[in-house]
Amino acid sequence: MNLKKLATWLRVQRRAAGLTYQEMAEKSFYTFSAVTYSRATTGERIPRLPVVEAYARVCDASVKQARRMWRAARYAEHRQKHPGVPRLDRVYDRDGVIHALQELYYKAGAMPIDEMSVVLVVTASCRTALSCGCWLAKACSTCPS
Secondary structure, X not given: OHHHHHHHHHHHHHHHHOOOHHHHHHHOOXXXXXXXXXXXXXXXXXXXXXXXXXXXXXXXXXXXXXXHHHHHHHHHHHHHHOOOXXXXXXXXXXXXXXXXXXXXXXXXXXXXXXXXXXXXXXXXXXXXXXXXXXXXXXXXXXXXX
């Protein structure tokens, strides 16, 4: 159900922006192709988070809302495959803790490992990321890197 909501929301944003998929690809400097943007709205598979974020940016829509809907779709997909996982505060053995932690991971959107590694590399490249609030080392004048 949440996947359909995400796909519908994306289509509505594109229509509101008055863009074709080809225009979206051009406007995003071909970060993603017109076909990729089109596939994101089929409702058959959950698109990757960077695609959803780029889609929202190109359409001048809320990226925060796009992320929220993407996370909800990922979590709903997980719950459909793994119903009945107990909450973390209601488990008392190792396997229960593992399943409950996996549940929290999916509830947070379950960002794929390859996408998480990009975020970690960017953050780790700025030694003062926490002290100066910098997330992109090249954009920060106080970073030594």
